[in-house]
Amino acid sequence: MWDRLLRGAHVVSPVNGYDGRMDVAIKDGRIAAVGPNLAGEAASVESLEGLVLMPGLIDPHLHLGSVFGSPYGTRMAALAGVTTCLDMAGPVADILAHAEETGAGINVAMLEGFSPEARFGTLSPTEAQMRGYVDEVLQSGAIGVKLMGGHWPLPLETCRSMVKIANEKNAYVAWHAGSQTAGSNLKGMIEVIETVKGMRLHLAHINAYCRGRVKSVREEAEEAARLLVENPSIWSESYVSPMNGTILTCDAKGEVIDHVTRTCLATFGLPPTAEGIREAIRKGVLFVVRDTGFISELIEGEEALRVWEEKQAAGEDSAGSFPVNPALSRFMLAQAKRPDGTFVVDAISTDGGCIPRNVAIAVGLSLVKFGALTLPEFVVKTSVNPARHLRLTDRGHLTEGAAADITVFDFERQCAMETIVAGKTVMKSGELFGHSIRFVTTAAGASVLREKGFETIEIDLTGPEPERFRA
Template sequence: MWDLLLKNAHVVDPLNHVNEVCDVAIENGKIAEVGKDLQGKAEEVIDFTGLVLQPGIIDSHVHLGRMWGSPYGPKMLAMNGVTTALDMAGPLEDVLDSVPEYGVGINMAILQFASPPFTFKTNAPSKEEMETLIDKSLKDGALGVKLLGGHYPLKPDVSSLLVRTALEKRAYVAWHAGTSEHGSNIEGMIEAVAMADGYPLHLAHINAYCRGAIKPCMEETAIAIDLLKKNPNIFCESYVSPKNGTRLTCDAEGKIQSKVTGNCLRHFGFSEDRDGVRKALLAGKAFVVFDAGGYSDLMTGEKALKMWEEADSDVGGSFNINPPLPRIELAQARRDDGSFVVDAISTDGGCIPRNVILSQGLSLVKLDILTLPEFVQKTSLNPARMLRLENKGHLSVGADADITVYDYATQKPMASFIEGRKILWNGELVSKGATVICTKHGKEAIEKRGMKAIVVDPGKQIERIPAL
């Protein structure tokens, strides 16, 4: 007898070439069988007629730390059908400390930010300082580190050394392109790829470097695609929302701390200081991330200005800065072997309110830019491979029963399961806690916190597979 039998959904599993109406049986948290009109008995049978069922959605770029808006990131992700997420900045301790109160049962991997003035004192830390940060982060449960170069940059040669040092430790390493020499733009991306020097690297949100800051946005997009084709060591994602995420914090002299915020203010014609933020908020160009009562939302105008001033500028923010055509082109671009140039669709969401993989990402399918199996590959199979999660991203017999079910017509999630356990059900979240994806060094620390640990090896080589 199976634990759970999911009936009559349109099941999409590109790895196993399934794209039809059939049933999925689950036993002990694993996929037991997939097929038409399964006849075995089950403790619970659920009819999903008219809905799409795919391996659990994996968002390969999110933010769960309070410094980016609120502690509600796990809830906001799960309410939008996500079962696994890669947090891209932490702070690690803050994210883990929030789980007992705000965890909703999803899987999370966390990258500790490696950036001044937070985890490094200067923009030129020594190798010893890098090793100390990486070792402690891994021991405390991080999967690796992230360079917030676009916001808080390091020097170019220091950035390159940090990538190599993290890889020496078999840590996962990601980079929001940008250094003290080049910003979060196509020049910064070119520099980051060169600094990676052929080593494996997760380059964050490729669309962020194709906003028209240096050249026309589609010319920048063509450069980005060509660069990625020539450098297969770079794994990456791109998001489909027009909104970005940043911080609106000013220093004691009134200057903007984040280089990304400065770029956005300059793009819209405002000065890169307190006065510029003030004018951008009143003009409806800048947004404040605020606690809307159990979830984060965006606010602009006079109320947002008041909130920003009351917080002494130390709040998360957002700008509608991403042009549409690069987002579409990056989603569909392919290499000569048929694999995707940009491996995954992400949101850069979490507690930043733009968790739109379904609500906007499925529009790419309706516009015939992607097929439904290709959408599933970019939102589950490929990011699972990036995270070295061999038992996720597909519905093979014995794989983890992580599943997202949604209404294709409305592009809304209807249910989700992690290892056969309900997470989202009848519009409500029905689970608690978290499972943390970490290296072998962090397993003990995670289990001491009362959480389950999934141990992976970020140093393991992965190969791309063609679009299925």
Template sequence: MLKRYKIIFKNGFVVDPVNHRNGRFDIAIVDGQIAAIAPEIDPTLADESFDLSGQYVVPGIIDPHIHASAWLGGQFAHKMLARAGVTTALDMSGPIDSVLDIAQKHGTGLSLASVQYVRPEHTVANSNPGSDEFRQLLTDTLRKGAIGFKLLGGHYPLTPEATARGIEVCYHHGAYVAFHAGTLATGSNIEGFHEAIELAHGYPLHIAHINSYCRGSVRPYRQETEEAISALEAHPNIVSESYLSPFNGTSGECKNGVPLSQVTVTCLERQGFAPTEKGLEDAIVSGWGQVNVESGGEIILAEGESALAYWKAHDTDTTISFRVNLPEPRINLATVKQADGKFVVGSISTDGGGIPRNVIVESGLALVRLGALSMSEFVIKTSHNPAKMLGLDNKGHLGIGADADITVLNLETQKPVMSMANGNMVMFKGFVCGHGTRFITTTEGEAHVRSKGLTPLVIDLNSRPFCKRD
């Protein structure tokens, strides 16, 4: 008999709210796409079939905020994402050259996009770049394969005026622009978030990890959370995501005896440690600061003397995590809806990748089991909405002809069982079996992506709306 399909997934409980499917279906895959969905598909028509009885089958998990560069995330990011059931992700800082190199050497079959970081004395000359400098940076960034850039205000702030210029330049080119809120006038807090909305001047903007501005550093955290919700409802040009891990991630790098990142300074002061290199050393020994350490083919959080030795051996240039995310804002921001039933915060992210907090499935399914989200709502927040944010029409659903991006979930264990990206197996029962990377880029970056040995997934800046809020 002539084989019509590469793979058939049998007997899984399919949840695809875009196509109004919520029940037991078989799914057939060929040429990297969904070829058929029906209550029964003859398994003899495929080269291989998998019985998924008792498992949920959902569109591939899309994480709209991860880190997969040598600067943040490192070489194990792709493996850690694959184990977590992710099929597509947005690296949210770059640097783009490093993201491409790691994707080429350590890819696990995922689709990946990246934005380039804007950092004084690194990608721009100082904290007050003009429009021409931003335009040149954007041109170079797109040619290298990124889809836009990210303003790292909370860590390495620009002037408010320069921040506004950067957002406007991206808008006029149609490029993606993300912002970790904060400028030289504000910090990474609720005031910085309000300022970010003002500086956008109505242009589309992805304000990163809304939960990070609701930690109670300016006003009581409940008040900050309500302010953030109200502001997002009032400004549909702003999209955001929130993550469910209690840990943040920031740079542990110090120079002249002080941390370079303002977020690190804030985290130290929050717990009464001096905002100095010595204060960070004390925080690591005490367990407040946890060093991201390479161990056994992944990144783990370490504390105490061994973590301190690792940090010093790397001349302080490591990632540090602090338990600063309070549970109530995390849950509230992940579940809150507008009056029309749509989510105020469109997506669940991790800010993870190579930072060990890839808990979209683990924590998201905990909300499902609690009844705070339905399984369909989980899919909307972890696949459909982030696909729309990134302008990926062929992802985020399981319609005929869609990319065969699938994540299989066990609700009882709250773990991913299997995942597939672009019709190729990425992970099976915790074993990462995928390879390569499909890199999401533009026509400007296609040639450079190919030169790196990666497969480009080309999107059109002129026809696909970025930062679209649903």
């Protein structure tokens, strides 16, 4: 007797060689059987005729902390078919505080955004301070740290030391390219790669460095791909939305604080000031994130201006999006391959979560329809590779005994229809059923999270990077 039997979907699992109409049986939160016309009884039988079923979609770069929009990121991710995600900045305490109330039943790994000035009162903390910081982060339940160079530039030596320390402690480390000597552009990407030679690093959203600010968009995408091929120790993702995500807060003098926002305003010929933000909103090149009380949404025009002004007056952070990601670089980076046939950019991400651009399925499937990716390749970039990279060995495939994390989508409509985590439906047809968060963590943080009442999935980040998968 199986717990669930999912019948008649087009099942795609490259690791298992599945790409056709099959049934999937689930027992005790695990895959029990996969095959055509399975014979057996189940407590629940569901027809998925006309839909596609894949191993659970894993988003390796999104945001769940309210500083980037709202505390509703897991809801928005689950609605988009995400079963597991990597939050890329925290704050960890913020995510934990909202997990029970707004969690949607998906699996979450967390990185703490490294802000040495806030933590130590300096941009150049000592090595001992940084070592202690990494230990604290791991013990809090996060799996590592993120350098927020694009938003909050740091001295290059501070960044280099943090990557080195994280590698030594087997902590996850990611970097949004940018420092006090190079911006969040191709030059910044080159600087990062030269700085971390031979060290393991997750280099965030490659498309963000290919916006035509140093060379042409095509030349930047080609150079970015070449750099990644030449530096295989770097793991990367890129997102497929035209919209970015940034912080719109200004200081008391009306100066924009966030460096990404300043750069975006300059792109449209506007000053890095409160008046520049107002003009960008009026021109329709800046959208504001609004908290609805259930999810976040992007708004524009006078309503966006009103919401932003209210946030500023209240001294609260506000987030927004500029349409600054060229289609050409997004397209090129999504399909680029290494000489061995594996992908240059390992995964498709969204940089979404509480930022309203959770479009891995909604936009990513357009690449399949266009012929840039096959359907199995889409699954490699949205499930197989991120599962391997996060050392989630029982995810990213539908092998018997694997975790029953499953995403079901409508290929023609390009939308998620059902999100299943550990065999249980957390979203179906736009309705949420899941609660809380199951945290992906290391042995250092597992006991703390369990003491707080959360379920955990322990991963081991020691050892070499797993092999990239070739579809």
